[in-house]
Amino acid sequence: MMKHFIKFFLIALLFTGLAVSDSTSVTIYVVGDSTVMTYAEKVYPQTGWGQVLGFFFDASRVKVSNHALGGRSSRSFLEEGRLDAIMNTAQKGDFLFVQFGHNDRDASKPARYVDPKDFPGYIQQYVDAGKAKGMNVVLISPMNLNGSRNVFSTGDKNYDARGMMQTVAYNNKIPFVDLNMKSYNTYNTTYKNIPDYVTRYLYKSLQKGEYPNYPDGVNDGTTHFQEMGSMGHAQMICEELEENLRSNTNLSADAKAALTMLVSAIKKRYTIKVQTNLSNYNGLITQTQYFPAGAPMTLRVTPNGQTFEKWVDDDCNEVSKNMIYYGFKTKARDITYTAMFQGGSECKKIAHGAEDQYDENPTSSSSGNPTSSASIDAELCMDGSDTGAWPSPIDMSRPEEGEGTTDTDHEGYTGQGFFNIANNAASTATYNITSEQSASNARVMVRYSFDGTENRDMKFKIDYGIYDVAFPPTGSWTKWDTVYIDDVSLDALDFKLKIESTMEKGGPNIDMIAFNIKGVYRTGCGVPPKQDSVVVADSTKKTAPADSVKKEPKGSKSDSSSTSIGRKWMVEQTGASSAKFNALGQKVRSEKSRRHDVNRKTFLRRKSVTR
Numbered sequence: 001m002m003k004h005f006i007k008f009f010l011i012a013l014l015f016t017g018l019a020v021s022d023s024t025s026v027t028i029y030v031v032g033d034s035t036v037m038t039y040a041e042k043v044y045p046q047t048g049w050g051q052v053l054g055f056f057f058d059a060s061r062v063k064v065s066n067h068a069l070g071g072r073s074s075r076s077f078l079e080e081g082r083l084d085a086i087m088n089t090a091q092k093g094d095f096l097f098v099q100f101g102h103n104d105r106d107a108s109k110p111a112r113y114v115d116p117k118d119f120p121g122y123i124q125q126y127v128d129a130g131k132a133k134g135m136n137v138v139l140i141s142p143m144n145l146n147g148s149r150n151v152f153s154t155g156d157k158n159y160d161a162r163g164m165m166q167t168v169a170y171n172n173k174i175p176f177v178d179l180n181m182k183s184y185n186t187y188n189t190t191y192k193n194i195p196d197y198v199t200r201y202l203y204k205s206l207q208k209g210e211y212p213n214y215p216d217g218v219n220d221g222t223t224h225f226q227e228m229g230s231m232g233h234a235q236m237i238c239e240e241l242e243e244n245l246r247s248n249t250n251l252s253a254d255a256k257a258a259l260t261m262l263v264s265a266i267k268k269r270y271t272i273k274v275q276t277n278l279s280n281y282n283g284l285i286t287q288t289q290y291f292p293a294g295a296p297m298t299l300r301v302t303p304n305g306q307t308f309e310k311w312v313d314d315d316c317n318e319v320s321k322n323m324i325y326y327g328f329k330t331k332a333r334d335i336t337y338t339a340m341f342q343g344g345s346e347c348k349k350i351a352h353g354a355e356d357q358y359d360e361n362p363t364s365s366s367s368g369n370p371t372s373s374a375s376i377d378a379e380l381c382m383d384g385s386d387t388g389a390w391p392s393p394i395d396m397s398r399p400e401e402g403e404g405t406t407d408t409d410h411e412g413y414t415g416q417g418f419f420n421i422a423n424n425a426a427s428t429a430t431y432n433i434t435s436e437q438s439a440s441n442a443r444v445m446v447r448y449s450f451d452g453t454e455n456r457d458m459k460f461k462i463d464y465g466i467y468d469v470a471f472p473p474t475g476s477w478t479k480w481d482t483v484y485i486d487d488v489s490l491d492a493l494d495f496k497l498k499i500e501s502t503m504e505k506g507g508p509n510i511d512m513i514a515f516n517i518k519g520v521y522r523t524g525c526g527v528p529p530k531q532d533s534v535v536v537a538d539s540t541k542k543t544a545p546a547d548s549v550k551k552e553p554k555g556s557k558s559d560s561s562s563t564s565i566g567r568k569w570m571v572e573q574t575g576a577s578s579a580k581f582n583a584l585g586q587k588v589r590s591e592k593s594r595r596h597d598v599n600r601k602t603f604l605r606r607k608s609v610t611r
């Protein structure tokens, strides 16, 4: 009888336990900018801290929902209704983590800029919205930009986001996470005597061949972060939350109670010690970290003359032969990894404790970005998966808005045709583009043709940058050539690309552009489907007959003369002439182009039947 009772009691306890843990599960809603947002796998190692914060919390108690987006300031995030969207799903007791400053500070971009006298007011709006919902708001000062000057603190010409957020937090008796000072000190004190470490191991400055997603390297190392940088920030945020609980005497009773719960859900962090077997190593090496079990970790060396052999753990087991060993998960114990170099001491086992139990699944619960729901005609989505140096090709034939016509009457174009901009100065065409990563020195290729004697130069507005592009004549309307725009900077997820003629005669015919970085496409294309045909972009050859759809088997070698862009772009030569745009910028389709569509559909249907 007693036995039964105990059993019943235990079962009841178990159920109550479950119920309790369910009802105490909270969500941290994260708002911020490109230093916080979640990035796609294809741009790894670019990472925002909101993407990895979930690794630091017991996922059965705390979930992370990352709403941060590139290019946003405290004002533009609000104006786009993004805080309202969070308020529609957030529950009482959830958390709102707010980090802004990078784009607020940027006076060159009016749509984002926030005058410092207005900044506290915008931050207060997040506090008020959160409070009204019964959420717990935590203000996080923006991390330092790469360099020794702390632009987000007090000082001449600085934008004191740190001080202003601290004051708002103080006035509202809520936690203030000083990521700004913490990162500033880490970069300029702890890592001060390791030149290049911060730039090359934490910020997004990657050299040629270091990561497969950046075969040519990338220099975006003043503002944005790779995974280890953002893991470090998430770790700093946890330390600052703990510090608030220990020593912030200004918290309201509610804020303190909520913070107590949150801090208790932070996972145990282990020491991941990293060393070499050389006494005189003077290259770069990953510094010792404090991460929870199951978190992503990178071990890395950049030798300075020494010959690297392998990474070993404290049992002297080899873990990797790669100088950059990434994408592995940390263990549930303190651990030492040693970079073994030729001529260094032999590996000696280091005594260590057993691994703790931990729930490997689930680990991070950071959710991705709300992806753009815009739709676009799928045939405008180009596939860049096999295009080497130009992984992001963009079909320019049909802008979202434009003065001019979409034409197909000069052979050799790619995609669905080319845009023939109206023959006036200041004619424009605008395209909605999505970028999945930030860049400060992207290269853009523009494919065009025109027959004439004088240049038809244009202005290209890409995100917030305006670039003057010279277009010399190509010799004929069927001779396609390329020009390049260098040092293009992008930091918004979605942006407008606007081209504008500067000459009375208008601009050249524009076929396509391509970015040399991954993950840039016409909004709505998402990850473009892999196409299985590649046909002619060759101005010297005869095109396919009108109204036919020409396909070649994959890997066909039949055409290689092609273009100066170094690949064969897919072309579906059609006989359809121009799709016109009306005054509202809407496409007016010709009878011929409608007929083409019917033919195309028939073709596709036939194709699927014969399969």
Ligand code: GCU
Pocket (backbone or CB within 6 Å): 407, 410, 420, 421, 423, 477, 505, 506, 507, 508, 509
């Ligand atoms: C010709 C040519 C067009 C071109 C136009 C121009 O009409 O066929 O494709 O756009 O000249 O001067 O812009």
